[in-house]
Amino acid sequence: MISKGVLLAAGLGTRLVPYSKEMPKEMLPIFYGFNGKMYLKPVIQVAFEQLYDAGIREFCFVVGRGKRAIEDHFTPDWDFVEYLERNGKDEYAELLKDFYEKIEKSFIVWVNQPIPRGTGHAVYMAKGFVGDDFFLAAAADNIFVGENVTEKVISLHGQTKKPVITVRKVKDPSRYGVIVGDKVAEFVYLVKGIVEKPKEFVSNLANVSLYIFPPEIFKAIEETKPSPRGEIEITDSIQLLIKSGVEFIAYESEADWVDVGNWESFLRAILVSLKHHMGSEALKNILQENLDL
Template sequence: MKAIVLSGGKGTRLRPLTYTGAKQLVPVANKPILWYGLEAIAAAGITEIGIIISPETGEEVKAKTGDGSQFGANITYILQEHPAGLAHAVKIAQPFLGDTPFVMYLGDNLVEGTLEPLVDQFKSNTLDALTLLREVENPTAFGVAEVDAQGRILRLVEKPKVPPSNLALVGVYLFSNAIHDAIAQIQPSARGELEITDAIQKLIDLERKVEAYQLRGWWLDTGKKDDLLEANRIILDTCLQCRIFGEIDAPSQVIGRVEIGKGTKIINSTIRGPVTIGDNCHIENCFIGPYSSIASDVTLIDADLEHSVILQGAQVLNIHQRIVDSVIGQRAFLKEAQKRPKALRFMIGDDCQIELSS
């Protein structure tokens, strides 16, 4: 079995961060979102992985992720010249996939649990497609499946006004080589894309074996700021280990599950976990509250923050109000000239410089 991971798209819902970088490389708990999927695929014993990249961000994805050796896998990069749909991504990946069954994983999704149960069901039932589903409160916003009592998918509907169920399609699929013939028989949708839901529906119409696997744990699409912060919170809650490699001076306090990287200095500050801090950071006269992720090479002086994500190389200086629910981009520079009376919330892209004054 092989895998393809989709890492293209424009990431419009995460702008301004994604004006200068791939949305799949935005970190959650100081690890690119894309890497969580790669780790899950490799842990399931699938080591031949194709990553679908775009012209705009492909080189960044390649430089950051490499040849796959860090995941115990071999990565092949496949260029999708323009975003023409998920089924189109499968179509251009066919030379890489050949006749091998494969996993398709959307690179901006985070899914609780492992892929092994899905792979086992797919193989043991000799399926042509297996889709991961999860109950959602707002099924009109998703592709939705109607499923019979045996777990077979009867039909798929994209963002229905009257949903046949509350079971949304999660961005993880398993296919046999039959999907290639199905894609060859569908037409672009009204938005001009080859939809994977149409291809799966074609398999159903052709009476191929299509089943569902219902996810009981969490599923997060990290396409918006609040979703990204929620993903960061959940990963810190469930996966963070207490590991301290940096220097902490005597007046400082570190409370709860906190990870501090090599070369980082904590001076006269309080860190209240769960918090992860990268390498070579300088944190002085700060309060870092729960559910914060601070990447490497960050400088924080006279600042309070919680439930926020600070990307690599950012500087936050002399902010005397607490920063909450914020995402601050790489190398951003944020400084307050005078005290302000309210809490602050930010969504700041890479390389910004912001000075607050009254």
């Protein structure tokens, strides 16, 4: 059973400057439906809650400079909950209570990546936390909407005892790292290799930064050379493990996948999360009424 989760939130978010100069992109909100009403949650909170609901209870947040707002958000403020209750804001109080109770039932470690040196290096910062266990690692600025894919990934690892890469079919593979592999079951592939931003088509199964890694990943990261942009790419480390004989499997999810890496993808995240909780027709009507489309 996977018990440890690493949430990666150390990126600078330069494509969202000036917002992301002091406010982490992982704190951007998406819509969340609860009891027939709509609320806003930071995307990193949704990521945390999905891992929690999948059974993870030990968390390592890898953060960088300017990410203090994340730690503040994950520090329960029960006085504010009482304030909401005194002022008749019971539904908001219940939302915070649920979140805070999950935090207090979890073991949380904060690790600082002082210089952004790539996703591979960010994962490596969690080495002391992970130890010799398989562990789950996820980017905290993108999630699946409407389905807890983390549960399926953990279940697949439980059945196969192999490391897992989560993928999704995309229209433009050149923007992503993609896996090449053989289909061995419905939505499951045996990974032969992983290619970062291929110039020529090799696959449309994009890596969506939700992994189950073996502890050997840290040795592979140590052996990974910096990419042309000077970063330690986790895809290069995975490729080293594959070449050494470690078998990775890929799980293909068909759930809606969103990220908040730039303003276009953030807008899509807002619309997709609204569509999921309201339905396409209701969303279309709201857009027509308010934007005169």
